[in-house]
Amino acid sequence: xxxxxxxxxxxxxxxxxxxxxxxxxxxxxxxxxxxxxxxxxxxxxxxxxxxxxxxxxxxxxxxxxxxxxxxxxxxxxxxxxxxxxxxxxxxxxxxxxxxxxxxxxxxxxxxxxxxxxxxxxxxxxxxxxxxxxxxxxxxxxxxxxxxxxxxxxxxxxxxxxxxxxxxxxxxxxxxxxxxxxxxxxxxxxxxxxxxxxxxxxxxxxxxxxxx
Numbered sequence: 001x002x003x004x005x006x007x008x009x010x011x012x013x014x015x016x017x018x019x020x021x022x023x024x025x026x027x028x029x030x031x032x033x034x035x036x037x038x039x040x041x042x043x044x045x046x047x048x049x050x051x052x053x054x055x056x057x058x059x060x061x062x063x064x065x066x067x068x069x070x071x072x073x074x075x076x077x078x079x080x081x082x083x084x085x086x087x088x089x090x091x092x093x094x095x096x097x098x099x100x101x102x103x104x105x106x107x108x109x110x111x112x113x114x115x116x117x118x119x120x121x122x123x124x125x126x127x128x129x130x131x132x133x134x135x136x137x138x139x140x141x142x143x144x145x146x147x148x149x150x151x152x153x154x155x156x157x158x159x160x161x162x163x164x165x166x167x168x169x170x171x172x173x174x175x176x177x178x179x180x181x182x183x184x185x186x187x188x189x190x191x192x193x194x195x196x197x198x199x200x201x202x203x204x205x206x207x208x209x210x211x
Contacts, residue, residue, distance in 0.1 A: 001027045001044040003035040003061070004074065005053045009097070013048060016101045023108060032061030039065045045112045048095070050074045051082050059085045066090025066193075070111045092194055093117030115195065141205035147189045153207065155182040159195055160202035 033056040051058040
């Protein structure tokens, strides 16, 4: 489902996505309230959500529907607080509005299959914001980190550095299925929703630091 108050943009995205055999645009909405009302009926796998909209903005709409669908936030990255608030609201990914058509299609497919999508531009901005406070999250997350095995901590570090399961498997000389199990255990033990939240946790905990 596409949610944006700019009709031309919505039409363009719909045209791009509809040409793919495995993607169907099931609905459109021009503000967050319409999106929230439509999700229970349309049951989309993925919602492409604008941030600045009338009636109800994309952040609040995401907060209300994130438990029942995957949300990709459409943003121009002009406001860092939008990014951080959207993460807290449960967004599974971020996409630049001027992204290439292939990037749009790849993002929808990735999020539909349960993979979080953090563009490098987003990661750097979120990390910068989180580290401004001097790493206060380190002590706060220490107890949670103790729940992880040494191997699980290693996997979490690799996830936070942006590696895919296949890349982590190659780095650690194990099978991809093993990595997938480790990632699932990490998310479960730390009570995290997805890989996006895992990245945020790892930086807040001081497990990894900005390069």
